[in-house]
Amino acid sequence: MAITFDAKHVRLVKTGLAYFGGAVLLYGLFRLLQGIFAIFIQPGKSLRKFGPKGSWALVTGASDGIGKEYAYQLAANDFNIILISRTASKLEEIGKDLESKFSVQTEYLPIDFAANRDEDYKKIAACVDGKDIAILVNNVGKSHDIPTPFLITPEQEMKDIITINCTATLRVTQIVAPGMVTRKRGLILTMGSFAGLTPTSLLATYSGSKAFLSSWSAALAAELAPSGVHVDLVTSYLVASAMSKIRRHSMTIPSPKNFVKAALGKIGVYVGNTAGVSTPYWSHGVMHWALENLAGLGSANVIKVNKSMHEDIRKRALRKKEREAKKQ
Numbered sequence: 001m002a003i004t005f006d007a008k009h010v011r012l013v014k015t016g017l018a019y020f021g022g023a024v025l026l027y028g029l030f031r032l033l034q035g036i037f038a039i040f041i042q043p044g045k046s047l048r049k050f051g052p053k054g055s056w057a058l059v060t061g062a063s064d065g066i067g068k069e070y071a072y073q074l075a076a077n078d079f080n081i082i083l084i085s086r087t088a089s090k091l092e093e094i095g096k097d098l099e100s101k102f103s104v105q106t107e108y109l110p111i112d113f114a115a116n117r118d119e120d121y122k123k124i125a126a127c128v129d130g131k132d133i134a135i136l137v138n139n140v141g142k143s144h145d146i147p148t149p150f151l152i153t154p155e156q157e158m159k160d161i162i163t164i165n166c167t168a169t170l171r172v173t174q175i176v177a178p179g180m181v182t183r184k185r186g187l188i189l190t191m192g193s194f195a196g197l198t199p200t201s202l203l204a205t206y207s208g209s210k211a212f213l214s215s216w217s218a219a220l221a222a223e224l225a226p227s228g229v230h231v232d233l234v235t236s237y238l239v240a241s242a243m244s245k246i247r248r249h250s251m252t253i254p255s256p257k258n259f260v261k262a263a264l265g266k267i268g269v270y271v272g273n274t275a276g277v278s279t280p281y282w283s284h285g286v287m288h289w290a291l292e293n294l295a296g297l298g299s300a301n302v303i304k305v306n307k308s309m310h311e312d313i314r315k316r317a318l319r320k321k322e323r324e325a326k327k328q
């Protein structure tokens with residue numbers, strides 16, 4: 001039997017399509033407003049909620065860049081600070097400066113996380129023993145020296161990235177978090193990266209390590225929430241630092257100071273779809289929103305554009321290395 005459409009059917013289809021289009025538009029508008037609210041308006045949880053004045057914050061990778069800023073801004077909020085990185089002299093100097101500027105107590109531990117030594121973790125356990133650690137900042141991280149195809153990435157570089165970014169974060173958290181659970185309060189921030197949000201060719205190992213941290217941190221957040229411990233992965237696009245090799249900050253590349261100010265002001269605020277994954281700096285939030293809602297975080301096009309950007313960075317880095325080699 002042939003199906004015939006009369007004017008009534010056509011009207012019905014048109015009305016259905018209009019409702020569907022309206023619903024899609026409304027959903028789009030809702031997502032846009034949700035993004036604007038999270039990026040520009042919604043305040044984060046107060047730091048005081050996680051520990052009283054005089055409780056402690058432990059920061060890894062605390063002698064430079066983003067980690068050093070976390071140490072300064074947490075000390076300015078009256079937290080005593082445990083500083084960890086490799087270079088004792090830098091940690092000692094920062095510790096003294098924090099004590100004199102903010103009248104807080106500090107302790108420091110010079111540790112190379114790449115070595116993954118049990119005795120270093122025992123030192124951390126001894127240092128936190130008996131202290132009210134309110135905040136843990138898992139900031140230490142290593143990227144590739146320059147963007148490099150995976151098949152020619154040196155074995156040591158791969159091992160160091162995984163050991164520092166992943167193993168150290170897990171081990172330090174297992175030492176610090178039980179005390180927070182007992183006290184029924186605490187904050188664990190772990191530094192993520194856009195390289196973990198969207199697969200990044202030529203930084204494949206770093207990208208994978210940050211994606212690992214993202215899943216791990218969001219999973220841990222749900223485990224520890226009933227104990228009153230808040231866990232966030234802090235996602236960032238570029239920040240001007242030794243790691244990014246970028247000195248001048250801009251609208252999309254903040255200084256460590258402005259980045260950390262945003263991070264500490266946006267605890268528990270999420271631009272993307274994953275609870276527990278925050279993107280605190282406003283322009284990074286806009287990028288995250290657009291990637292998730294307009295482009296698709298892991299879409300073939302995004303991965304292609306990202307890959308060609310890192311191929312360009314590699315070419316420039318190789319040319320710079322060549323010029324420097326000629327000078328010597």
Ligand SMILES: NC(=O)c1ccc[n+]([C@@H]2O[C@H](COP(=O)([O-])OP(=O)(O)OC[C@H]3O[C@@H](n4cnc5c(N)ncnc54)[C@H](OP(=O)(O)O)[C@@H]3O)[C@@H](O)[C@H]2O)c1
Pocket residue numbers: 060061062063064065066067068084085086087090111112113114139140141142143164191192193194236237238239240241242243244
């Ligand atoms: N900068 C960016 O564009 C950017 C973007 C996204 C995410 N991130 C993430 O943000 C975090 C901090 O990056 P950053 O740019 O601030 O880096 P940075 O300026 O290079 O500082 C790294 C810090 O980690 C310490 N460190 C390095 N290797 C270590 C090791 N093996 N053991 C112990 N400490 C070590 C360094 O001090 P010593 O040399 O004294 O050990 C320094 O204090 C990292 O997790 C990174 O992946 C950065």
